[in-house]
Amino acid sequence: MKRGKKYLEAAKSIDRATLYDPAEAIGLAKKAAVAKFDETIEVHIRTGCDGRHADQQIRGAVVLPHGTGKAVKVLVFAKGTKLDEAQAAGADFVGGEELIPKIQNEGWLDFDVVVATPDMMGVVGRLGRVLGPKGLMPNPKAGTVTMDVTKAVNDIKAGKIEYRLDKANIIHVPIGKASFSEEQLADNFQTLIDAVNKAKPATLKGQYMKSVSVAPTMGPGVKINPLKLV
Template sequence: MPKRGKRYRALLEKVDLNKVYSIEEAAALIPQIKSAKFDETVEVHVKLGIDPKKSDQNVRSTVALPHGTGRSVRVLAIAKGEKIAEAQAAGADIAAGEEIIQEILDGRSDFDAVVATPDVMGAVGSKLGRILGPKGLLPNPKAGTVGFNIGEMVREIKAGRIEFRNDKTGVVHGPVGKASFAPEKIAENVRAFIKAVESAKPDGAKGTYLRSIYLTTTMGPSIKVSTSTAHQS
């Protein structure tokens, strides 16, 4: 077991490790387990009953959090013609044509999300796949980041839409707000996230799908959340 610092141990005393909390109870604890000088991110971690080694059981989708993430997202939109202006009008921080591909190859990285229209994906995928792919930034139809409705995609991402996917251990992670959020807003975001994860359940998954749910902050301890309360409104 790793040795915990005095600050962390003090925060841990505020969480009953033998208790399984409702979403509302867990959200109400967030103000008590934050301690960093910065506004910590609130994260939800969901263990799924899937076999991540099987491609037909992998989970990947998006969710529009009702209260956003509390984080400003810099969106890059790559398109052609009038779609560039559409993306810019929708709030894209960078809206450009295929010429920006070379800039990214040269090291440009001042963006947190990338959307693109289908007519530029050939160039984007072949030239930027090795750069954007490992960072999870390569536009993908399944992630809702490829389409001719580029203005809508930009607005949704700026408003708090996030992508989630399971890791190699079958766990889905996602930011669901900031520690400064009111507990009820955190709870509503958590419910929206879990509902989206449930909606993305692969047909090949058997048995219990939601195995465990934990809520935590960037620097704080984890709070175990009841999977049954996730279904309550």
């Protein structure tokens, strides 16, 4: 893969063989964000889990103290008074059964998170093939299947993020923007790490966090010493 001049310049300040302290790594990742837009700072955690086993699956959500820096569009599936509640909480789109063909047939996906009340999951289940692969399917573990739609919408708008294992047993999560201060990014990082540590499967043998790195969207990754995060 051919790297641009800016990437190579930014990579010079990072020693690939060094495992940095979180604060130093965040500072280096922030400096390496040299694109013309406000890059997202992401954390990548390679775990020792085997997601093929149900008891080693990791999935949850956490509200980052300083948010993600991204305006998130929320769609709520609900009925009755819960529709008004979702609207009052600031949901961008609210509805029920009538939204199914719009998503299924017209390919409408102009939202980032989907929340549903439990009594709507029968309806939302029909969208599994569309929402599932995009990671948009509501899930009780992520707090997106709930009767408390006000709290769900407020949390998401405040900077709630979901973390889960991908097929390679790695967690990829945004912790803010390059324009955030180092302190804000460090707070968000620590909040994420605390949540992931709490989610450690009881059945896991061996090292939980095998490698952790932080990187801007277009820049090089900076490795963090995983042993300092436990």
